[in-house]
Amino acid sequence: MEFIFFSASLFLLFVATLHYLLFLVYRNPVVPRVARFSLFLALAAQGGFFLVRTLGGGMPLGTSLYESLIFFSWCIVLCYLLLTLKYKIPVLGAFVIPMAFILSAAAALLPNKGTGEIPPALKSYWLFIHVPLSFLGDAMFVLAFGAGVMYLLQEKQLKSKKPGVLYHRLPSLEVLDSINYRALTIGFPLLTLGIITGSIWAQYAWGAYWQWDPKETWSLITWLIYAAVLHGRLTVGWRGRKAAVFSIVGFAAVLFTFFGVNLILKGLHSYN
Amino acid sequence: MEILLVGLSHKTAPVDIREKVSFSERNIGEGIRALVECPNVHEGTILSTCNRVEVFAAVSRKELEAARREIAGFLAHFHNVPLTELEPHLYFRSGEASVAHVFRVASSLDSMMVGEPQILGQIKEAYNLAARERATGEILNRLFHKAFSVAKRVRTETRIAACAVSISFAAVELAKKIFGELEGKTVMLIGAGEMAELAARHLVGSGVGRVVVVNRTLERAIALASAFTGEAASLDELEDRLAGADIVISSTGAPGFVIDREMVHRVLKKRKNRPMFLIDIAVPRDIDPTANDIGNVYVYDIDDLEGVVQANIKARTQEAAKAEEIIAGEVRQFLDWRRSREAFPTIVKLRSWAEEVRRAEVEKTMKKIGNLSDADAKRIEALTETILNKILHPPVSRLKRAAHRGEDGDLNEMVRKLFDLDE
Incomplete structure (x- = not known):
């Protein structure tokens, strides 16, 4: 389940990245709409990934490099979508979203995809803040x-x-x-x-x-x-x-x- | 029905011909009424601008030639110009060429200044007027609405409208790339030249809020400032006033620099680095070009602006090619719509006639058999439907294919006659 959510988000980020870059050279109003739509779906898929991990393993935020990369990627997508509520400039996506994709892709290449062991001393809700x-x-x-x-x-x-x-x-x-x-x-x-x-x-x-x-x-x-x-x-x-x-x-x-x-x-x- | 276009434009007629046949606001309504009175014109619209007079009409396909003569005659007669004088300048388009022409005109590809935005508004106005006179019908309505959406597509998907091809428009475009919105910005004119005044006028038209005129002789400054309801100042106040100016247009006859690099440095400090756009259209130059190296300062002289214009002209040609591609696609779609539209009633009529026959016969047989299980009744329905569909399949698909190829006319008629569909 976890893997499905992650793969879906990676694929959607790839689609979004591709369309944002395409929009640099190809002026068709449909292109950024496709990109934006995939981005929303990617955000949801990554959210699903963390939900499944939390339900299964406890504290999945940034305890391993794998999770950190995906969480960073999720934060970038979220902040970008929030900022575009005010600035309706799809060209910005071409300079930001590839970063989110690269982080997620790097996560996919990591050999260790598990949750990190956190020392008992660090088991605290401060993690989530x-x-x-x-x-x-x-x-x-x-x-x-x-x-x-x-x-x-x-x-x-x-x-x-x-x-x-x-x-x-x-x-x-x-x-x-x-x-x-x-x-x-x-x-x-x-x-x-x-x-x-x-x-x-x-x-x-x-x-x-x-x-x-x-x-x-x-x-x-x-x-x-x-x-x-x-x-x-x-x-x-x-x-x-x-x-x-x-x-x-x-x-x-x-x-x-x-x-x-x-x-x-x-x-x-x-x-x- | 066929779309017919009869007209003349800056490409085919000199201004002394164009002005003779142009319509004014006062007589265009009367013109449209007279146009649709022509016996072979079913729908009509007149577009009259300073560069073109074009009549669009929906006419019967068989009467194309007659309609053409009628419309040419209408133009000559309405304006009291001998037809022989008009005829060499007139062009005629029908079918695909007429659709493409309307789309190209609306997208400003046929304009004298390619990409100029006014033409779309003029076409909209012409269409609305004809619609108000009830001179348009299904075909022209569809044609013009499509033309508006094509023009919008061309504007958003190509840069054809964004490429400024005059120096003052290029200056406005650059200002917008530096400042974003021009509302609330201040423009300063140094010297009171004609070109500076023109550029300032464009900037004010694009939203610039305040105009300050600085001139060697204060009287001249006051005179020009009053034209913009702006402020006037003498040249001694230049540096103080510069701090409040976002855009500066300099065009004095001074032999040396009026604004040197050091002055720009000082002014920028006072402005807390808010950007400045300095336009120097004087020869010899008024503004030290090395000021361009200072952060947040952009200095353009007359050659730089000319360079931008040249680049835009080049880009525009490329963009025009893209626009032509969009238009070609849209023309194809429009023609497909019209063709399938024309074949459609025949197919519908054929199907409903056959279905009527089938229903009646099935009912008759069912009554005769009497006690029939639901499953058997359904089987009989299905059987008859299949037979019908199989028999109708070849003629229907033949009709559709012919419609797409544009050879619908004859086949349609034949099918209608063969099955007595018009009864």
Whole structure:
């Protein structure tokens, strides 16, 4: 059952990705509708996956790399769909949804697809608060990253004075900048709460709020980067290009916190 | 029924001919009434713009030639122009070509400025007028509604309408790509040239809220500003005023830069980096082109804009090819609809006649047999139905196939006569 839900979601994400990319070159209003519809179904299928896992095994959120990847993918799809309620720009999907697909596909390639063993000390409902907050925050940063890349592409089109196909396809700089800003203003508080709840949980579980575990350190670095962009934006008008570049750098930090820490630096947050 | 088009356009007639046969708001209603009075015209619509006068009519297929003469005669007679003067400029289209023509006109592919948006509105108006005069029927209604939806498809699926091919429209398009909505934005004119004024007019038409005119002589600035109900300022105030301007159009006759890189730096700081679009249409240039390297500043000079226009013209040709493809598909669909529509009544009549015969005979036989189990009754029904369907299958599918190939006319008539379907 679990496998069916996961395979369905992977297939639907593939269909959505394909259609969003197709929409970059092929202007047919049916194409983004197909993409959006598959995305809703994918969200439901992934939801089904987690439901089945919870009913069967207890605490499936992010206890193994396999689950983390799928949960991250689910958060990205959810945040994208929420954001598109305000910004009706299907082109954004071409820069965000492939990420959700790649994460899910990576999960499918993992040899160990089980639920991770969590030490008894960590068996707590803090898991259900700390993990979703952090992942939703990260998902918002994926959106900020997508909008940032689009901003840089469109800016390049305008600065070079040789508008090509992308110039017509991409939305205005103003809109891209505001998507970027909105994603950061939602993502940053989520990340902050994720770190705070994690720290409280750590106090319960390990008896210390903070112990410079690599995941903690890198989360803090990520937090500082995004704090810097938001601060610069509100005080000295770091908008447009600067904000876009920073959200790309910030996203690299997010990725490293997620993958690098797990695969390279071993610590308390590493998966089995 | 056949769709017939008789008309002339900027492609076939010079303006002195076009103006002689164009209809005005005042006399177009009268024109439509006169048109449908022609004995062979069953439905009619007149499209009259400054670039074309076209008459669309639904006419009987057999009377195509007669209808054609009638409509040409109507145009000449209504406007008191000798037919011989008109005839060399007239074109006629019927069948597939007429459908394709209507779709192309509505999609602005036949316009003098390909992609210009006004033509669709003009066709809608022409159609509504004819509909109000009750001059349109099933065929033209369907044709025009289809034309509107085709035009919409072309607009959303190709970039034909988005490619600005004049410098001032290209400027508006660029501004929209930088600022998104132009509502609430401020445009500043430096110098009071004619071209700057034109570009400003387009920007105001696209929603720009405030206009500031800066000029060496204040009187001239005030005069131009009043045309936009804007504000005027002298050149000394330039830098202060720049901080409030999102779009700047500069066209002074000054020999050096009016706005240099350093000034842009300072102004941008004051604006907290809110983007600026600086358009320099002066020769020699007014704005330091290296200011384009500053973040959130976009400097376009006259050559840059011309380059955008050239790229758009190129893109538009490609887009036009895509649009033609869409239209070809839609034309095919429309013709299929019409053909199956024409064969349809014959098939329905044939089937219902045969069914009537079957029912009557089955009932008669059932009565004679008397006590029949339900299962046996059902078997008799099924048997007779199968016989009927098998016998009717070849003629019905032959009719359908002929309809799709467009050879319906003769076969239809033959079947109707053979089975006395018109009685």
